Amino acid sequence: MSYLAFQLKKVFKNKLTPVCLAILLLLMGIVLFMNIRTNPQFSLQAGAKSEIAYRQKEINQQQRLLKHDKQKSKTEVYHDTKAAIKQNQDAVKQDKQVQKAANKGNWHKAYTIMWQQKKQEQTITSNGQDSTGLNSRTNVEKKLQFFNYLRHEPLPYESQDMPVTGWQFLLQLNQQYLPYVFTLVALFLLTLLLTDSYHQKLDTGQLLPLEKNNLMISNTIAGIVLTLGSFLGINLVLFIVASLISGTGSLSFPYIVVQYTVSGPLIKCVTTGSFIIKVIVLQVLTLIFDVVLVQFLARIFRDKLPALLFAILLVPGLNIATMIVEPLRKISAWLPMSYLNAVDIVSGNLGMNYQNVQLNYTTGLLTLCCSILIITIMILLSSHIKYKE
Amino acid sequence: MSSYFSLQLKKVTKHNLSIISVVILSLISFGLLYMKSTQLSGTGSLKGDAQGQIAMKKEALQADRQALKRYSPQGKSYKATEKDIKQTEKELKKDQAFVDNINHNHWKRVYETKLKRDQKGKLTDLSSDEKDGHKSVILRLKYLIAHPMPYESDSAVTGIQFLLDLNENYLPVLFSLVMIFVLTYLFTGSYKNGLNISTVLPINRLQSTLTNNIVGLLVVSFIFLLLNLLVFGGAASIFGTGRSDYPYIIHHLVNDHLVPGIIPTAKLLPQAAILQLLNFIFMVLFVQLAAKIFHNQLPTLLVSLLLLLGGHFITIFIIPLEKIAQWLPGTYLGVLNVVSNQTAYAMDNSAINFSNGVFTLILSSILLFLLVLLIDRITTIAHRNGRLA
Numbered sequence: 001m002s003y004l005a006f007q008l009k010k011v012f013k014n015k016l017t018p019v020c021l022a023i024l025l026l027l028m029g030i031v032l033f034m035n036i037r038t039n040p041q042f043s044l045q046a047g048a049k050s051e052i053a054y055r056q057k058e059i060n061q062q063q064r065l066l067k068h069d070k071q072k073s074k075t076e077v078y079h080d081t082k083a084a085i086k087q088n089q090d091a092v093k094q095d096k097q098v099q100k101a102a103n104k105g106n107w108h109k110a111y112t113i114m115w116q117q118k119k120q121e122q123t124i125t126s127n128g129q130d131s132t133g134l135n136s137r138t139n140v141e142k143k144l145q146f147f148n149y150l151r152h153e154p155l156p157y158e159s160q161d162m163p164v165t166g167w168q169f170l171l172q173l174n175q176q177y178l179p180y181v182f183t184l185v186a187l188f189l190l191t192l193l194l195t196d197s198y199h200q201k202l203d204t205g206q207l208l209p210l211e212k213n214n215l216m217i218s219n220t221i222a223g224i225v226l227t228l229g230s231f232l233g234i235n236l237v238l239f240i241v242a243s244l245i246s247g248t249g250s251l252s253f254p255y256i257v258v259q260y261t262v263s264g265p266l267i268k269c270v271t272t273g274s275f276i277i278k279v280i281v282l283q284v285l286t287l288i289f290d291v292v293l294v295q296f297l298a299r300i301f302r303d304k305l306p307a308l309l310f311a312i313l314l315v316p317g318l319n320i321a322t323m324i325v326e327p328l329r330k331i332s333a334w335l336p337m338s339y340l341n342a343v344d345i346v347s348g349n350l351g352m353n354y355q356n357v358q359l360n361y362t363t364g365l366l367t368l369c370c371s372i373l374i375i376t377i378m379i380l381l382s383s384h385i386k387y388k389e
Numbered sequence: 390m391s392s393y394f395s396l397q398l399k400k401v402t403k404h405n406l407s408i409i410s411v412v413i414l415s416l417i418s419f420g421l422l423y424m425k426s427t428q429l430s431g432t433g434s435l436k437g438d439a440q441g442q443i444a445m446k447k448e449a450l451q452a453d454r455q456a457l458k459r460y461s462p463q464g465k466s467y468k469a470t471e472k473d474i475k476q477t478e479k480e481l482k483k484d485q486a487f488v489d490n491i492n493h494n495h496w497k498r499v500y501e502t503k504l505k506r507d508q509k510g511k512l513t514d515l516s517s518d519e520k521d522g523h524k525s526v527i528l529r530l531k532y533l534i535a536h537p538m539p540y541e542s543d544s545a546v547t548g549i550q551f552l553l554d555l556n557e558n559y560l561p562v563l564f565s566l567v568m569i570f571v572l573t574y575l576f577t578g579s580y581k582n583g584l585n586i587s588t589v590l591p592i593n594r595l596q597s598t599l600t601n602n603i604v605g606l607l608v609v610s611f612i613f614l615l616l617n618l619l620v621f622g623g624a625a626s627i628f629g630t631g632r633s634d635y636p637y638i639i640h641h642l643v644n645d646h647l648v649p650g651i652i653p654t655a656k657l658l659p660q661a662a663i664l665q666l667l668n669f670i671f672m673v674l675f676v677q678l679a680a681k682i683f684h685n686q687l688p689t690l691l692v693s694l695l696l697l698l699g700g701h702f703i704t705i706f707i708i709p710l711e712k713i714a715q716w717l718p719g720t721y722l723g724v725l726n727v728v729s730n731q732t733a734y735a736m737d738n739s740a741i742n743f744s745n746g747v748f749t750l751i752l753s754s755i756l757l758f759l760l761v762l763l764i765d766r767i768t769t770i771a772h773r774n775g776r777l778a
Contacts, residue, residue, distance in 0.1 A: 016691070020691065185691075306406050313413065327424055
């Protein structure tokens with residue numbers, strides 16, 4: 001117990017830890033600030049407003065065209081243009097209704113109109129059967145499901161492109177920034193924790209009157225406490241700051257989940273609450289994986305820099321390599337590093353991007369648990385061999 | 390002085406970090422070479438595409454001939470199918486001739502046929518980037534018709550082409566990452582518990598700083614050359630060296646617009662080499678400065694990684710920075726892309742070129758060197774005062 005406390009103190013009293021965490025908080029704070037600044041442009045009302053402006057422009061252009069072709073009033077083009085104007089005018093009317101309803105807080109009405117609009121859009125896009133249209137069709141389908149859910153459960157609108165409310169902002173952070181930046185920082189802190197007892201390649205930790213396995217377990221627990229603690233700490237601080245500024249947001253707000261199947265994408269809406277729980281489980285496992293991996297590397301290299309270099313190349317390095325080197329995508333489901341970005345895994349976006357059916361939550365649990373177990377056994381074996389020598 | 394120089398040099402070269410880094414980098418490089426070689430005659434390659442066409446047409450021919458048996462010889466469909474068969478047979482002969490020309494190294498004929506086909510393609514649906522890409526492919530074919538030589542653009546596997554591909558896409562970041570580790574080891578090795586033990590040596594600070602810088606530069610350049618030589622040797626012994634006058638696609642400035650162009654590869658290299666050397670000098674000085682500020686291994690490493698590599702990627706995250714990217718040293722990390730104006734084209738900033746690169750890198754290196762000297766001076770004065778007190 002006292003060894004655990006000693007190890008933790010070693011890390012937290014080192015200047016590196018507060019500096020790293022402060023840099024992270026500062027960076028994420030900047031992201032929050034930028035989001036808050038641009039969020040008004042991403043509200044439901046603003047979307048309707050820009051849509052109205054676009055349609056109005058379109059109508060004006062088409063009316064000018066009509067005037068130009070007045071003498072050919074019997075032709076097909078003339079009728080088509082007239083029909084298009086009518087359609088655009090209807091759309092403007094609908095958008096105005098959305099704007100009004102959203103302003104009044106009559107969310108049910110606003111969402112119902114949005115849902116109807118998306119339904120129309122879907123019938124238009126479903127005509128195109130080519131593969132390039134697949135992306136746009138999926139996007140429309142996502143929006144349709146999203147508003148369908150909200151139609152039945154009219155919650156105040158929260159932007160997911162420029163999130164500012166507590167939960168949604170947290171999800172964006174964990175999707176775009178923290179998986180990479182926090183992993184980097186965590187690897188540094190873990191290296192500091194787990195290689196500090198090596199001097200000139202000798203483990204001074206062995207001199208302590210502790211049993212071998214106890215030492216290893218204490219080290220692992222210290223690593224988990226350190227990474228999980230700082231990860232939760234950062235998330236908590238940012239959640240509190242975001243919530244103080246613009247509210248926590250609702251946990252039953254929908255989040256769109258895609259499941260990539262061979263026959264085509266399967267789109268579902270889940271509540272943010274149930275989504276976050278899965279994300280947390282996967283995130284905790286990836287952090288534990290980082291801890292055991294660094295411990296294993298420390299045992300092999302018995303030196304700070306080589307262990308850290310390998311850890312960086314293996315974890316964020318391999319994760320980024322799968323984005324660039326396409327053949328790696330086929331086996332990415334069996335690499336524990338692919339699950340760094342837990343949000344993208346649970347939401348199915350990564351599986352969709354890599355077109356890999358196996359890249360999902362359940363495989364993630366399996367892969368991470370197995371690799372943690374394998375590395376732990378290898379650490380135990382290596383210490384056993386050393387002990388015999 | 391010279392003995393300190395050899396001491397520092399030995400410190401790096403005899404540490405397993407240098408050996409590990411060379412091994413890792415060459416393993417990754419050869420892994421890439423292997424992956425490229427598997428794509429050599431697949432779809433998208435000159436021969437692979439033609440052979441695919443042949444196989445497809447043969448199948449169509451067979452189906453048509455089967456159909457012919459079912460129709461009555463007087464019917465309309467019989468004649469249409471017969472015409473189709475004749476057309477397909479004609480095209481098949483052409484494709485066969487194309488493959489034969491490749492097999493018999495009649496390159497001029499191959500390129501002429503390819504050029505004719507490519508010029509037929511429709512351009513109206515393409516975006517301006519795609520149009521430029523198409524234009525550069527046409528230019529390359531025209532160059533190749535004027536100077537017939539074997540085709541090397543299927544997949545970069547020949548010595549020179551693979552080296553270029555590696556230095557264009559992978560090494561700038563990967564090599565810098567590994568070298569920051571080596572440099573950090575070199576520059577922070579003399580700090581124990583935050584104190585610089587090399588101050589007890591009977592050489593003055595300026596001398597030791599200069600020696601350290603020269604050793605750093607030598608080690609980085611040596612590893613770079615060694616790696617490139619190894620990779621070149623490996624690729625050349627399997628797939629041949631390739632031609633040094635093979636066309637390389639660049640962008641050049643015409644009336645304030647970057648348009649695609651072609652130059653022989655060899656002409657690109659002198660400028661790239663100069664910029665690469667300046668990059669190394671900048672990197673060495675930067676890590677040196679970080680080491681002098683932090684007196685500690687891990688913080689030096691973290692800050693160098695974040696700023697040197699982060700500086701390269703910052704324009705992706707903060708897009709407005711693209712406008713002033715020519716004054717940021719991180720822009721010039723990918724030297725080949727700078728020299729070929731690819732970076733300028735991608736960022737739409739024609740000021741990113743060789744001469745601005747030389748200017749920015751030299752200026753920032755001088756600034757860094759002055760800062761290093763300033764810190765040296767301050768610590769010397771602080772020491773003297775401490776001793777007097």
